[in-house]
Amino acid sequence: MASIEIERLVRFLGRLPGLGPRSAQRVALALMKRPDTLLRPLADALTLCADRVRTCGVCGNLDAVDPCAVCRDPERDRGTICVVQEVDDLWALERSGTYRGLYHVLGGTLSALDGRGPEELRIAGLLARAEAAKAEGVALEVVLALGVTVEGQTTGHYLAERLTPFGCAVSRLAQGVPVGGEMNYLDEGTIEAALRARQRIV
Amino acid sequence: MAAPAPSAAVPIVAVPPPTAVTGLALKDFRNYGRAHIEAGPGLVVLYGPNGSGKTNLLEALSLLAPGRGLRRAALAEIDRDGGAPWRLEAVVDANGERVEVETGRDPDAERRFVRLFGEPARGQGALARTLGVVWLVPSMDRLFQEGAAARRRFLDRLALAVFPDHATTAGAYEKGLRERAVLLRTGRRDPAWLGALERRMAENAVAVAAARRELVNGLNRLLLDGFGALPRVVLTLEGEVEAMLDAMSALDAEGAIRDRWRWLRDADAVTGGSGLGVHRSDLVVADAVSGELAARCSTGRQKAMLLAVTLAEARLRQARLGDLPILLLDEVAAHLDGERRERLCATLVDLGAQAWLTGTDPELFAALHGRARFLAVEEGRLHEHD
Numbered sequence: 001m002a003s004i005e006i007e008r009l010v011r012f013l014g015r016l017p018g019l020g021p022r023s024a025q026r027v028a029l030a031l032m033k034r035p036d037t038l039l040r041p042l043a044d045a046l047t048l049c050a051d052r053v054r055t056c057g058v059c060g061n062l063d064a065v066d067p068c069a070v071c072r073d074p075e076r077d078r079g080t081i082c083v084v085q086e087v088d089d090l091w092a093l094e095r096s097g098t099y100r101g102l103y104h105v106l107g108g109t110l111s112a113l114d115g116r117g118p119e120e121l122r123i124a125g126l127l128a129r130a131e132a133a134k135a136e137g138v139a140l141e142v143v144l145a146l147g148v149t150v151e152g153q154t155t156g157h158y159l160a161e162r163l164t165p166f167g168c169a170v171s172r173l174a175q176g177v178p179v180g181g182e183m184n185y186l187d188e189g190t191i192e193a194a195l196r197a198r199q200r201i202v
Numbered sequence: 203m204a205a206p207a208p209s210a211a212v213p214i215v216a217v218p219p220p221t222a223v224t225g226l227a228l229k230d231f232r233n234y235g236r237a238h239i240e241a242g243p244g245l246v247v248l249y250g251p252n253g254s255g256k257t258n259l260l261e262a263l264s265l266l267a268p269g270r271g272l273r274r275a276a277l278a279e280i281d282r283d284g285g286a287p288w289r290l291e292a293v294v295d296a297n298g299e300r301v302e303v304e305t306g307r308d309p310d311a312e313r314r315f316v317r318l319f320g321e322p323a324r325g326q327g328a329l330a331r332t333l334g335v336v337w338l339v340p341s342m343d344r345l346f347q348e349g350a351a352a353r354r355r356f357l358d359r360l361a362l363a364v365f366p367d368h369a370t371t372a373g374a375y376e377k378g379l380r381e382r383a384v385l386l387r388t389g390r391r392d393p394a395w396l397g398a399l400e401r402r403m404a405e406n407a408v409a410v411a412a413a414r415r416e417l418v419n420g421l422n423r424l425l426l427d428g429f430g431a432l433p434r435v436v437l438t439l440e441g442e443v444e445a446m447l448d449a450m451s452a453l454d455a456e457g458a459i460r461d462r463w464r465w466l467r468d469a470d471a472v473t474g475g476s477g478l479g480v481h482r483s484d485l486v487v488a489d490a491v492s493g494e495l496a497a498r499c500s501t502g503r504q505k506a507m508l509l510a511v512t513l514a515e516a517r518l519r520q521a522r523l524g525d526l527p528i529l530l531l532d533e534v535a536a537h538l539d540g541e542r543r544e545r546l547c548a549t550l551v552d553l554g555a556q557a558w559l560t561g562t563d564p565e566l567f568a569a570l571h572g573r574a575r576f577l578a579v580e581e582g583r584l585h586e587h588d
Contacts (some may be wrong), residue, residue, distance in 0.1 A: 110395060112381035115389060150374045150402070154381075158398035187327060188367050 004033070007138045046134045058129070060105030060122045062087050070094075070103060081129060083159065085109055085152070089145065101143070104129065109151035110158055121155075123162070130166035140168035148175055148193075213474030220526040223263060225293035229306075230259035233582040245387035245557050246552060249564045256560040259579065260337065260530040262290050263558060265314075265334045266303055267335035268326035268369075269362070277314060286528070294333050295385045297525060301332050313506060330366050334519045334527025335476040337508065338512045338534060344496040350484040357439075358410075358483045360511075361417045361531055363427055363519045363527065366411050371482075375406035375451065379481060379520040382463075386471035400463045402455040403479075410480045411443040412452065417518070418485075424491065424514040425505035431545030432510040433503065434490035441483025488510070502537040509534060509546065514553055535566040 002010070006028060014024035031039040055061070056068035063069055070076065070090075080101030084090050085108060092097050106121045118124075126142075133140040142163055146152035159169045175184065176194030186194070209213045219542060222243040228234040233255045257272075261280075264272040271280075280288045289306030293499060306316040316323040318332070345352055363367040382399050385391070401514035418437045428434045440456045446455040462478050463470075496507050512529065520526045531551070535543050547569040550557050564576055578585040 105576040110398070112390070112395075112399070113377070118392060118395060150377055154378075154398050154402045156398075157401045158302070158394055161394045161397055188365075189370065 052170060058125070059103045060107060061090055063102060072151070072170070075100070079133075079139055080141050080143060081126070082145050083126065083147050083149060101141075106146075106155070109146065109149070109155040111151050118158070121158070126159070127166070127178070130163055130168050133168065134166045142168055143158065144170065144171045144172040174183075205364050216502040217315075219295065219298070220555050221294065221296045223266065223292050223333070223527060224295050224300075225291075226262060228259075228260075228262050229261055229289040229291075230282040231288045232280060232282060234258065234262075234404055235282060235582065236283065237582065237584055239577065239584055241556070242517065243556055245547075245559065245574035247564065247567045247569060247574050247576045248558065248560045248579050249576065251562060254579045255582045256579045257339070257532050258582075259533050259584075260339075260558055260560065263528065263530055264335050264467060265290060265305060265505045266329060267494075268277075268329045269285075270361075271565050272339050281307065288302070292317050292390075294334055298420070304330060305329070315528075318454050325547065330362075334363055334516075334523065334525060335530065336360075336363060336512055336515050336519070336527045337532070338508055338532035339530075339532040340536075343501065343505065345508065346487065347421060348497075350482070353485040354481070354483060357414055357417070357483075358420070359527045360515050361413050361420070362415055363447075364420070364522045366414045368410070371406050371409045375403060375410055375480065376456055378403035378406060379411060379476060380478065382470070382476070383474050385476065386467060389473070391467070396467065397460075397464070404459040405506075407436070407459055407480045408447070408452050408455050409481070411441065413446055414439055414480075414483070415444055415447060416540065420518045421511065421514045424517050425510060429513045430512050430549030431542060432513070432549065434508045435496075435514075436485040436488055436509045437511070438488070438491040439483060440486055441480060441549060442478055443480050445481055472576065502539070505534065505541065511524075513549070513553060516553065526553070526555040528557050529553075531559045532555060533560055535561050547573075570587065 009031075010021070010024045010028045013027050014021055016020050018023075019027065031042065052064040053062050054064070054066045056063055056066055056071060058067045058071045058104065061068040061070055065072070069197055077100050081104050082090075082093060082099060082101055083104045083106060085092065085106055087105055090103050090105060093103075104122065104126045106126075108116055108121055110116060110118065110121065130140060130142065142159070143154045144159060146156050163170050174197055176190065176197050178185065183191070214403075223241060224243075225238070225240050227238045229236055231237075235315055239259075248259060250256055261271050261273050261275075263340065270276075281289065287307040292303045294301045300321050304320070305314055307313075307577060308315040316326055316329055318328055323329075329427060342356070342438065345356060358368060358372055363468045378399055381440050382396065382403065383397055385399070425435045425437070433477060442460060443455065446458060450458070458480065463476065467543050475481070488494060489496075489499070489507070490501075491493055496504050497504055499507065509531075512531075516527050536545070538546060547567065550559075551570075551573060559574075566580075567574065569577075578588075
């Protein structure tokens with residue numbers, strides 16, 4: 001039988017996304033086998049994150065500074081705000097290296113069935129930013145980069161409507177053929193969306 | 203050296219035989235512990251006493267298509283008593299190619315797994331592309347006596363065979379309807395939230411209505427020609443949203459639906475549903491010649507009408523997607539007299555699809571002797587009979 005300490009560790013690990021009781025045991029064992037190269041450094045990294053990482057009061061990003069590094073970056077285009085559901089969506093956009101504007105992390109999508117309304121999301125903050133831009137005379141574009149799901153679409157319509165009074169442009173990411181994708185392998189829904197969003201080239 | 207003279211009888215392009223399930227293994231499925239059948243591309247007659255497992259076999263075949271099968275059963279319900287999670291392995295000959303399909307209950311995820319050639323497939327969509335399945339089962343005999351919900355389900359299942367996206371759109375609409383009911387009931391009357399929801403629902407509603415209209419028009423074109431001795435049938439779609447599409451563009455219809463829903467909020471808060479939408483449509487089936495409604499026809503005639511619709515569905519799928527689906531016809535002969543049965547058999551032979559028929563007595567299908575494969579089903583066992 002594992003000691004109380006190890007069991008406690010396994011229990012916590014088992015609550016992490018993607019880990020079940022078995023895989024939690026395997027992770028715990030792997031950590032314990034490498035106390036100096038894995039276990040201790042991980043513990044330090046966890047402590048550091050717990051002590052320092054905060055949610056950015058402006059955009060909802062995670063960083064050791066508040067406002068976050070993205071919001072502080074003077075090189076960034078203050079006239080564009082990209083709205084994403086979660087921080088990992090922000091990371092995905094940053095990986096592409098092509099977006100140079102600011103972000104707003106909603107923290108999820110509207111879902112009446114899950115009891116998640118506008119108050120549960122970071123929507124008031126987004127509206128405040130739009131209002132501030134209007135007051136400062138900044139021409140703002142809000143880019144909706146939400147999941148193409150039922151909830152994502154409803155949330156998109158909702159934000160479009162709430163942002164209308166501030167006179168900012170609202171756009172959403174294109175839907176269609178992925179880069180490097182073969183037509184042959186696309187599902188019917190994607191082909192339909194791609195056809196609807198076709199662009200004239202001549 | 204002279205080239206050999208080409209033989210005039212050999213066709214240059216071989217027409218692939220219609221899609222057929224040529225092998226099926228059942229494991230812990232209903233009353234089958236382990237069973238295996240092989241079949242050719244033509245007609246298969248399964249006969250045996252009541253409760254022997256004929257319909258279970260058809261259900262297994264129906265689960266080679268996406269969805270919950272012809273009984274709409276919960277996954278765990280299908281497990282054999284005291285058996286492991288159910289599992290099916292099938293060989294499907296589709297467009298001249300051989301596809302190995304596996305499906306069954308995934309005990310970890312409480313959903314259906316699908317594998318093609320042993321490789322996990324993403325979702326059940328891969329099944330839809332491999333094989334079409336249409337069925338007619340005795341529980342559908344009540345279709346014309348039941349409420350409109352059963353007929354909408356029937357219609358949407360037909361639509362699924364031709365528009366693979368229909369289920370997703372219809373599901374999104376239903377979910378929107380539930381979300382809206384929650385918002386209205388809990389008094390969370392955020393107008394922007396409701397407006398956003400209604401806007402998305404209106405898009406879904408118009409897409410569902412448009413697909414149903416196209417389906418009904420396509421079926422009517424095929425039904426007009428008739429299927430052998432089966433009655434000529436005409437289908438009519440009754441629904442406010444469907445009717446809007448006759449009078450205006452899809453975009454205008456979306457706007458009109460949203461306006462109506464905004465006004466209906468108070469009333470809908472009381473009922474918990476909505477007074478407007480594609481969840482209120484109905485399908486009316488009538489005899490094309492006499493105009494008599496199916497609901498007023500005899501049981502035998504209703505069955506014949508449903509058969510005509512089922513065959514039209516098979517033909518429509520062939521026209522739209524290029525392959526004939528397999529037909530599962532459970533106890534179809536029971537309500538037909540001898541002459542009608544013989545003509546039905548001839549119509550099925552003409553259609554050319556692989557069709558699986560069940561009946562308690564092989565003599566019901568006497569007209570098919572020599573033209574179909576006969577299998578005796580007995581308490582979860584199968585015997586060849588010729």
